[in-house]
Amino acid sequence: MAAASSFASAEATLIATAISELARNIVLYAKTGEIILKIVENANRHGIKIVAGDDGPGIADLEQAMQLGYSTSGSLGxxxxxxxxxxxxxxxxxAPGKGTRVTVLKWRT
Amino acid sequence: MEVPILKQGEYLIASIQSALTDADLLQLRDVLVEHVGRYRSRGVIVDVTALDVMDSFATRTLRDIAHMIRLRGAETVIVGIQPEVAFSMVQLGLTLEEVVTRLDFEEGIAYLNSKKAGSSTKLGSAIPRRTK
Structure with a gap:
């Protein structure tokens, strides 16, 4: 999809890798969830938006989860x-018990 | 998709043809570790030229493969990491640590041959000579 919306191949690789990691988090922590891809456009640029959501256990300490190397699964931090x-x-x-929703966006350069 | 593994003299060559599932990667690991013993291989080349995505799991599995094969007494070289894959790996903070990588298949073979030559010279020169 990234390639179809005329992203350069290096960017398409970045996007595919990011989606793969987001999907991995869902499977690892929440078992099931969904990933929605959307083409977004505004006046002078367009990009791709990815929303990865689940109804899993949620993350208690977001700040900690965003630190490099932090992982509660013990494997892929x-x-x-x-x-x-x-x-x-x-x-x-x-939030704990409320699931997790990660929204990321990559603009086409 | 299963990865074809070719036996080429003392080396095994695993040439990844397309995107692999986690199960495919684990199977590749198990088959290579077993084949190194069966064919008494000295070196293994894993060619990832065809992979356009290497995420944390793929990276970790390749690292595991190289470490396991070293424990079995052979060398592993990963060849063909594409520029954009290298870029994504660095951005993600993924490393192959001390696993040997080379540009392409040719460089990989050259590395294994140099290791072979290197080890036999070392063996020769390691014979203690005592002069009185």
Missing amino acids: LGLPGVKRLMDEFEIVS
Whole structure:
């Protein structure tokens, strides 16, 4: 989809990798969830928006979860901060018992 | 998709053809670790040229493969990491640590051959000579 919306191949790789990591987090912590991809456009640029949401256990300490190397699963502690670095915009909403929703956006350069 | 593994003399060559599932990667790990013993291989080349996404799991599994194969007495070289894949890996903070990587297949073979040459020279020169 990234390639179809005329992202350069390096950017398409970044986006695909970010989606893969977000999907991994969902499977690891929440078991099920959804990922929605959307083409976004404004006056002078367009990009791709990815919303990864689940109704899993949620994250108690978001600040801690965003620190490099932090992971409660004990295996892959690089997910969220890494995804943030891959993308242009990053937003996370989560609370214990309320699930997690990560919204990221990559603008086409 | 299963990864074809070719036996080329003392080396095993695993040439990844397309995107792999987690299960495919784990299978590749198990098969390579087993084949190194069965064919008494000295070196393994894992060619990832065709991979356009390497996430945390793929990176960790490749690292595990290299470490397990080292424990079995052989060398592993990862070849063909694409520029954009390298870029994403660095952005994500993923590392292959001390796993050997080379640009392409040719460089990978050259590395394994140099290791072979290196180890036999070392063996020769390691014979203690005592002069009185």
